Amino acid sequence: MSLFRLPAELISNILEYLDCKSLLAWREVCRGFKASVDTSSLLRYQIALYASGMQDGPPGPIAVADRLAKLEAYDEAWRNLEWKAHAESALPSTSLWELYGGIWARSKGRKTLVFRQLPSRTRGVEERQWEVATDVVLRDFGLDSCQDLLVLVEKLQSGTNLCSVHLRTLSSGARHPLAPKSGILEYERPIEDTARTDWSYSIRVSGDYVGILFLNDPAALCELFVWEWKTGVLRLKIVEPQMRSFTFLEVFYVLVGAIESNTGPGFPSLFAYDLHELSTQGLGIEDTPSVCSFQLPLAAPNRPAWELLMSCDPAPNWFPNPELGTPFYTGEDDRLIVLNLQFLVAPVIRSHTIVIHSRVLSTVIATLRRDGGEKVIPWEAWQHGCQLLPEHGHWSTWSCSTFGMRYVCPKPIQRGGVRMVRVRDFHPTRVNRAEEAARDEAGIYGLPQFQHVLPSVIKEVPLPDQLQNSARLQLMISEDNIVALEVSGSLAQSAL
Amino acid sequence: MPTIVSVDDSTVPGEGSSRLLLLVSSDNKHIVVEEDIMSRSRFISKQVEGFEATSQRHAILLPFSSFVLNKVIEYCSHYRGYYLLEDDPDAAPPGRSPVREWDQEFLDVDRNMLLRIIKAAHYLEIKSLVGSCARAIADMIRGKTTEEMREILGVENDFTPEEEHSPSSKCTG
Known part of the structure; x- marks a missing residue:
């Protein structure tokens, strides 16, 4: 039968x-x-x-x-990357801005934020714009649309070292109903540094956690704080001059990028911390108990890294705002973690872009958790899930060059007088489906220790005509859009 | 083809108040079973409603062997009096059937038997059993390659070589 x-x-x-x-x-x-x-x-x-x-x-x-x-x-x-719509808007050079989860946000004046839900033709998301006037003098902000959460970092008053992070709703700016009663997370900065104003902030939200990294130069007082924002409990505090960037990996792990560590002869590394373990003494990156560290390659022996930037969106377990009624959204399992590793080769800075499949790191961590083993993971042991990109170019710290498994080269690429947008797609099944010609599997682009590659599909299309002559564009990517930031101060966004 | 036999309830000893049914299998075996055991089957229930409307009871002829029929009766006897959501005609159609341990053991039979049972359950409209069989068949082939599936299910590859290599038949890897 x-x-x-x-x-x-x-x-x-x-x-x-x-x-x-x-x-x-x-x-x-x-x-x-x-x-x-x-x-x-x-x-x-x-x-x-x-x-x-x-x-x-x-x-x-x-x-x-x-x-x-x-x-x-x-x-x-x-x-096919065919432009279906194009819109531009001005961005005053003093504005703070953020692109996350399909929302473009920028500051207007000292206390007001303007949000714009970027549209999607194919997924039926309408464009929407709204303003939130706050009572906080803004130093920086972060957002998470699926939890209606807006994180406001208040500008530090002179003469005090107590700083406030306000937890508000993205829709109205009111105190977030799930936040602690005060609606505020407080932290202390070293007093000698409070007079300075040139701090960089990196703010990320992932489910129950809010992480803020304070960076400055000289870097002696770089600090990372991770709170459980609904209870106000601080889970992790690291004080470390070598620390440069961080992201969330899965729900309970934080991944911190450091340009130099003692794990080898000056190797840059990614340190993974488990948020179940409370570590709030403000120790250095090596003294704070970590799950493991992932070594990164050096461009040449005895040449330490100069900068290590990280881009990874969206956060683990992210989902779109249910009110949008999107029929489907970017899956939970696969994320790219894109690193921009810079080396000082006097008198220039060389930068290398390394793309990592987040699952490779998760797998190593899971194995280590189950079987135990060496906590320092040498580059050779995990590079099979990475790709080193030939397209270089510095990023700014706030580059949003990746969403899910797609990566857009932050700079347009010249092709016979035409400037192109290059998007790489690293999603395994999408790569498998693509025609052979579009795939990019070979690739040993300069770092001596690099042997394995994560295949991708490359698609290049000319920039929209309106942008062909714009100078200093920085390209970014969201779930439905390519966003071009013109450094002189305007924003163009081209929707799919 | 067996002839239709009239059944007089009073001639068959019954247990409690449940009436008896006469089922006739394709190999012409006559099987007597209590009506409430078989009430899980929508098909049988509809037949019984027909009997009541016409006040005429007769044997129910079924297009599968007594071997399969006995297996279905065993299933229905096990769940006699049990409420299973899938078999509730008034409930909204459920999605997948839940894993039921007893069913898994009960359906630990060879492939052909499993296919016969699911067909019989489909004919008799016993949705819970259809669901458990479907799950069991899916379990046999889950994670297998195309070639392994052909072997397990005894299916011939009838694609032409051109079709097999055309991109439309290959969706992804």
């Missing part, structure tokens, strides 16, 4: 219990099986979600067949 004899209804019943990978194998068994999948919108949608690395959105009025059509259009749009 063969499955062939089963009524179609039963076949689709069986397929409901299969994962997408098995469904794809099933589809290739024979003609009848292929038809059993291809005639079902639900199964095709499940396969398409898997193949495009997306996740189904909240239940809503959008029918499965409609979701499938939108997903195919979305996928197509990213494959």
Whole structure:
């Protein structure tokens, strides 16, 4: 007896219990099986979600067949990178700004923020703009649309070293209902430094955690704070001059980038900390108990790194604001962590961009947690999940060059008088689906210890005409848009 | 084809108040079973409603062997009196059936038997059993390659070589 004899209804019943990978194998068994999948919108949608690395959105009025059509259009749009819309807006040079989770935000004056929900044609997200007038003199801010959270760092008053971080709602600027009663996280800065105003801030929100990294030059007083924002409890404090950047890795881990560590002859490293373990004494990066550290390569022996920048969006477990009713969104499992590693080769600075599949780090950590072992992970042991990019160019600290598994080269690329936007897609199933010609698998681009590569698909398209002559563009990427920041002070955004 | 046999309830000893049904399998075996055991089957329930409407009870002919039928009766006897959401005609259609340990053991049979049971359960409209069988079949092939699936399910590859290599038949890897 063969499955062939089963009524179609039963076949689709069986397929409901299969994962997408098995469904794809099933589809290739024979003609009848292929038809059993291809005639079902639900199964095709499940396969398409898997193949495009997306996740189904909240239940809503959008029918499965409609979701499938939108997903195919979305996928197509990213494959072809055809501009569907273009908008520009001015950005005063004194403005603070932020691009996160499809929201572009900038400050207006000293206390007001302007938010703009970037639109998506294919996912049916409407553009929306709103202003939040706060009572806080802003030094910097961060946001998380899925929790309606706005994190405001208040400008430090002279003569005090007690700083305040205000937890507000993104929609209205009121105290966030889930924040502690005061709505404020407080922290102390060393008194000798409070007079300075040239601090850089790096603010990230991931689920229950808010992390703020204070950077300055000289770097002697760089500090990282991570709070559980709903209780106001400080979980992690690190004081370390070598510290340059941080991001969240999975729900409970923080990844901190340091340009030099004692783990080897001056290797730059990524340190992973577990937020279950309370470490608030403000120790150095090596003295704070870490899960492990990932060594990074050097450009040449005895030439320490000069800067280590990190870009990784969105945060683990991020999901879009449910009110948007998006039919699907970027999946949880895969993220790129993109590093910009800079070396001083007098008189110039050379920078290398290293792309890491977050899952490689998670896997190493999980294995270490289960089996124990050496805590310093040499570069050779984890570089198989990385790619070194040939396109160089410095970033600014606040570059948003990656979203999910896509990366946009921050600088336009010259091709015979035309300036191109280059987007690389590292998602494994999307890479597998791409035609051979578009893939980029070879790549030993300069760092001597580099052997393995993470394959990607490259797509280049000319910048929109309006931007061909703009000087000093910095390109950024979100879930649906390519955003170009003109350093002279305007913002252009081209939607897919 | 077996002939339709009239059944007189009073001639068959029953237990409690449940009436008896006569089921006839494709190999012409007559199997007597209590009506409430089989009430899980929408098909049987509809037949019984028909009997009541016409005040005429007769044997129910089924297109599968007594071997399979006995297996289905075993299932229905095990869950006699149990409420299973999938079998509630008034409940909203549920998605996947939950994992039920007893079912897993009960369905630990060879492939052909499993396919026969799911067909019988489908015919009899016993959704809980269809769900458990579907889960069991999916378990056999989950994570397997296309080639392994062909072997497990005994299915021939009927794609032409051109079709097999065309991009439309290969969705992703």
